[in-house]
Amino acid sequence: MPTTWVNDDNAALFTDLxxxxxxxxxxxxGMDEEAVFDLFVRRMKxxxxxxxxxxxxxxxxxxxxxxxxxxxxxxxxxxxxxxxFLEYLAGFxxxxxxxxxxxxxxxxxNEPLLEVVAPIGQAQLIETFVLNQxxxxxxxxxxxxxxxxxxxxxxxxxxxxxxxHGGDAALKAVRAYHVAGVKATSNVLGGHVFGMPxxxxxxxxxxxxxxxxxxxxxxxxxxxxxxTLLVDTYDTLEGVRKxxxxxxxxxxxxxxxxxxxxxxxxxALAREARKILDDAGxxxxxxxxxxxxxxxxxxxxxxxxxxxxxxxxxxxxxTMADQPYLDTAYKLAGYAGRPRMKLAAxxxxxxxxxxxxxxxxxxxxVRDVIARADEDLDGTPLLECVMRGGVRTEAGRRTLADARAxxxxxxxxxxxxxxxxxxxxPPYPVDLSEGLRxxxxxxxxALAAETHPA
Amino acid sequence: MPTTWVNDDNAALFTDLxxxxxxxxxxxxGMDEEAVFDLFVRRMKxxxxxxxxxxxxxxxxxxxxxxxxxxxxxxxxxxxxxxxFLEYLAGFxxxxxxxxxxxxxxxxxNEPLLEVVAPIGQAQLIETFVLNQxxxxxxxxxxxxxxxxxxxxxxxxxxxxxxxHGGDAALKAVRAYHVAGVKATSNVLGGHVFGMPxxxxxxxxxxxxxxxxxxxxxxxxxxxxxxTLLVDTYDTLEGVRKxxxxxxxxxxxxxxxxxxxxxxxxxALAREARKILDDAGxxxxxxxxxxxxxxxxxxxxxxxxxxxxxxxxxxxxxTMADQPYLDTAYKLAGYAGRPRMKLAAxxxxxxxxxxxxxxxxxxxxVRDVIARADEDLDGTPLLECVMRGGVRTEAGRRTLADARAxxxxxxxxxxxxxxxxxxxxPPYPVDLSEGLRxxxxxxxxALAAETHPA
Numbered sequence: 001m002p003t004t005w006v007n008d009d010n011a012a013l014f015t016d017l018x019x020x021x022x023x024x025x026x027x028x029x030g031m032d033e034e035a036v037f038d039l040f041v042r043r044m045k046x047x048x049x050x051x052x053x054x055x056x057x058x059x060x061x062x063x064x065x066x067x068x069x070x071x072x073x074x075x076x077x078x079x080x081x082x083x084x085f086l087e088y089l090a091g092f093x094x095x096x097x098x099x100x101x102x103x104x105x106x107x108x109x110n111e112p113l114l115e116v117v118a119p120i121g122q123a124q125l126i127e128t129f130v131l132n133q134x135x136x137x138x139x140x141x142x143x144x145x146x147x148x149x150x151x152x153x154x155x156x157x158x159x160x161x162x163x164x165h166g167g168d169a170a171l172k173a174v175r176a177y178h179v180a181g182v183k184a185t186s187n188v189l190g191g192h193v194f195g196m197p198x199x200x201x202x203x204x205x206x207x208x209x210x211x212x213x214x215x216x217x218x219x220x221x222x223x224x225x226x227x228t229l230l231v232d233t234y235d236t237l238e239g240v241r242k243x244x245x246x247x248x249x250x251x252x253x254x255x256x257x258x259x260x261x262x263x264x265x266x267x268a269l270a271r272e273a274r275k276i277l278d279d280a281g282x283x284x285x286x287x288x289x290x291x292x293x294x295x296x297x298x299x300x301x302x303x304x305x306x307x308x309x310x311x312x313x314x315x316x317x318x319t320m321a322d323q324p325y326l327d328t329a330y331k332l333a334g335y336a337g338r339p340r341m342k343l344a345a346x347x348x349x350x351x352x353x354x355x356x357x358x359x360x361x362x363x364x365x366v367r368d369v370i371a372r373a374d375e376d377l378d379g380t381p382l383l384e385c386v387m388r389g390g391v392r393t394e395a396g397r398r399t400l401a402d403a404r405a406x407x408x409x410x411x412x413x414x415x416x417x418x419x420x421x422x423x424x425x426p427p428y429p430v431d432l433s434e435g436l437r438x439x440x441x442x443x444x445x446a447l448a449a450e451t452h453p454a
Numbered sequence: 455m456p457t458t459w460v461n462d463d464n465a466a467l468f469t470d471l472x473x474x475x476x477x478x479x480x481x482x483x484g485m486d487e488e489a490v491f492d493l494f495v496r497r498m499k500x501x502x503x504x505x506x507x508x509x510x511x512x513x514x515x516x517x518x519x520x521x522x523x524x525x526x527x528x529x530x531x532x533x534x535x536x537x538x539f540l541e542y543l544a545g546f547x548x549x550x551x552x553x554x555x556x557x558x559x560x561x562x563x564n565e566p567l568l569e570v571v572a573p574i575g576q577a578q579l580i581e582t583f584v585l586n587q588x589x590x591x592x593x594x595x596x597x598x599x600x601x602x603x604x605x606x607x608x609x610x611x612x613x614x615x616x617x618x619h620g621g622d623a624a625l626k627a628v629r630a631y632h633v634a635g636v637k638a639t640s641n642v643l644g645g646h647v648f649g650m651p652x653x654x655x656x657x658x659x660x661x662x663x664x665x666x667x668x669x670x671x672x673x674x675x676x677x678x679x680x681x682t683l684l685v686d687t688y689d690t691l692e693g694v695r696k697x698x699x700x701x702x703x704x705x706x707x708x709x710x711x712x713x714x715x716x717x718x719x720x721x722a723l724a725r726e727a728r729k730i731l732d733d734a735g736x737x738x739x740x741x742x743x744x745x746x747x748x749x750x751x752x753x754x755x756x757x758x759x760x761x762x763x764x765x766x767x768x769x770x771x772x773t774m775a776d777q778p779y780l781d782t783a784y785k786l787a788g789y790a791g792r793p794r795m796k797l798a799a800x801x802x803x804x805x806x807x808x809x810x811x812x813x814x815x816x817x818x819x820v821r822d823v824i825a826r827a828d829e830d831l832d833g834t835p836l837l838e839c840v841m842r843g844g845v846r847t848e849a850g851r852r853t854l855a856d857a858r859a860x861x862x863x864x865x866x867x868x869x870x871x872x873x874x875x876x877x878x879x880p881p882y883p884v885d886l887s888e889g890l891r892x893x894x895x896x897x898x899x900a901l902a903a904e905t906h907p908a
Binding site for chain 2: 016
């Protein structure tokens with residue numbers, strides 16, 4: 001039985017079947033001219049902006065994309081593909097160019113995050129994988145940045161892995177969260193793979209396994225002197241008092257850094273816990289909170305003045321619970337030198353190769369303009385060439401640290417109103433250039449002429 | 455750089471850091487007596503029942519769980535773990551017992567889907583992985599079964615992989631969807647790994663890449679005679695008429711099986727398309743619909759009498775958009791022969807080893823009773839031993855086909871009202887046995903005596 005995990009070796013099969021049947025059709029029809037596909041988000045819904053993320057995963061995939069003998073054997077069993085085509089697949093490599101927005105860049109609806117320029121079969125085949133990774137990682141970063149902003153100068157820590165959608169989501173999110181400014185993760189594999197700080201406290205079960213709550217606190221603090229103690233297993237404030245008694249008994253040796261609240265009325269409990277700690281001279285013991293948190297809950301706690309120093313944010317951030325997917329699309333914008341467009345209701349796309357220009361005033365982004373790639377407008381162009389002929393360019397080798405720095409700078413430059421949790425009024429303006437508008441009109445007219453006559 | 459995918463080799467690091475720090479604490483404290491943990495869903499929210507799924511992935515993980523030299527090297531860099539503990543980890547194996555509900559069984563809130571009985575450190579360490587997989591796979595199956603039910607005798611096909619949360623979700627969902635009765639998937643890797651039927655149509659881009667829509671239809675149908683043609687790229691009904699003209703021209707050679715609608719008012723378009731096809735004598739050409747479908751949309755289309763023969767269901771099912779996570783918990787229920795419980799607000803659990811008895815009347819499930827494992831009550835016990843001493847039992851080697859059959863039989867036996875998309879009134883009754891109630895009271899009293907005195 002094949003492995004039940006996606007990996008670099010089987011990623012070529014991580015595709016909708018139609019990508020392969022279309023690829024064979026292009027192969028048979030001899031259609032191998034250059035196509036332009038772009039990936040964008042149609043509507044942002046509950047987000048005032050998105051943070052572009054996932055490019056590095058995509059570039060790695062494009063560099064390593066191969067059909068293994070096992071994959072070819074399987075495809076052969078489907079009764080759909082000819083031997084000549086399977087032979088072609090055996091030598092398949094991605095040889096195209098990719099233009100992309102830098103990871104960490106704030107982006108908006110309809111702006112291409114990625115443009116792929118490659119022989120049409122190649123550009124088509126990669127659709128499913130590219131959408132899967134960019135949609136999730138951009139969605140995760142765009143959710144997390146809201147939580148981070150709501151928490152202000154308090155740390156946000158990722159506790160989400162246990163209820164996220166499978167292993168890959170939990171792992172890749174660690175990367176996306178770092179871009180968005182999350183401070184650390186509980187995900188050990190994520191720490192290993194992406195070099196992130198890992199952190200954690202203790203579980204209720206640890207407390208319960210001991211005969212007395214205090215025994216658990218003592219044992220854990222002896223082994224991990226600067227730990228965080230979970231105080232709500234039985235009675236939260238009683239738990240805090242036990243910490244205080246332990247501090248008294250231990251004296252100088254007491255170096256516990258924080259307590260953690262994980263249930264109940266967090267604002268009220270944090271205030272009472274703070275008072276108990278302060279009254280005992282334990283001002284330096286911090287209060288860490290978790291339990292069904294998201295940006296709204298964090299903002300509410302801080303608005304109530306809850307003396308909470310850090311937040312463990314799990315499931316709701318991890319599943320992007322208020323908007324579990326982005327409305328991404330990967331659409332043909334050109335083939336054989338001609339711009340292309342579809343007219344299906346509500347699903348129109350922007351034809352031809354494009355560039356996005358971000359215009360600044362006094363260091364603040366004030367407007368984006370989506371233009372033709374051959375236009376040279378005011379503002380900073382956001383799309384750069386990250387892969388040429390299937391090989392990463394210098395710009396395609398940016399580090400995760402660069403993505404985080406890009407996000408930090410990009411977030412500072414956004415109009416303040418976009419950082420609201422609710423819909424910004426007015427939304428950030430994204431215009432189409434005159435040149436692009438003209439092109440759209442031309443394509444529309446050409447299509448009308450083509451499709452409507454008998 | 456390590457691989458950015460989760461796999462069998464690095465799965466031991468797929469854990470929250472605290473599982474490892476607790477494991478080291480148990481190791482140091484010499485606490486290695488048997489613990490009982492159980493996994494259950496606290497509240498079902500928008501589901502009238504859940505379909506248990508994910509057990510096979512969990513048992514495979516437990517059988518293969520190892521810390522590789524690479525994993526141990528990484529853990530060594532964290533400054534948290536002693537050499538003796540790392541050496542212990544190098545030899546770590548899961549040697550416990552697992553009791554579980556058969557995959558495909560309908561289950562309800564508070565019922566254990568899984569009980570793990572093992573030395574406490576082992577049972578603790580596996581928490582994150584086990585929750586991650588069971589939460590997602592059970593969530594996915596529980597969502598899909600609603601869509602399948604709404605579609606009645608029409609086929610539901612999984613089109614979700616492009617916007618699901620990463621690679622693992624898209625892959626494991628194929629398994630969960632099969633259990634829930636989904637007929638096929640577009641996910642080629644899922645087809646390979648789980649032996650599922652794969653299917654697909656064509657993309658708008660394929661149509662757009664051709665100079666004329668009809669050229670695309672012809673070329674595709676020549677290569678795949680029994681294909682489905684996507685008709686809405688420019689003008690849906692015009693697209694249908696082109697199919698009709700093509701049928702006339704091709705005569706006997708025309709074997710296209712279906713057309714696909716992917717935008718606009720699907721009910722109205724399906725009716726008009728049906729009429730155009732029927733008027734042309736193409737009654738046998740079926741209508742397949744996709745575009746933002748979920749159980750509600752499918753039910754509405756069928757309620758309107760839309761002549762749709764099959765549904766491609768993607769993002770909303772794939773991300774469980776109306777309820778993107780299950781409120782699962784994995785809680786210590788016993789240690790060293792004594793039942794354990796936590797009392798944190800809203801997070802109480804059921805102490806000790808348990809069994810769930812499902813009571814039937816005239817072949818219909820009428821009530822479940824959660825009992826102590828040592829009680830012998832009326833009804834069918836749902837938990838069976840699937841792993842003993844770290845090795846799968848016969849019951850732990852059930853096939854995916856068995857899970858699907860289990861779901862089919864289980865669904866038929868559910869009271870009809872539970873199949874409504876909205877909240878069933880009354881909800882399915884789940885009681886606690888007398889024996890379990892007494893145990894809860896005893897544990898509560900013991901805890902009160904322990905935690906409240908000075």
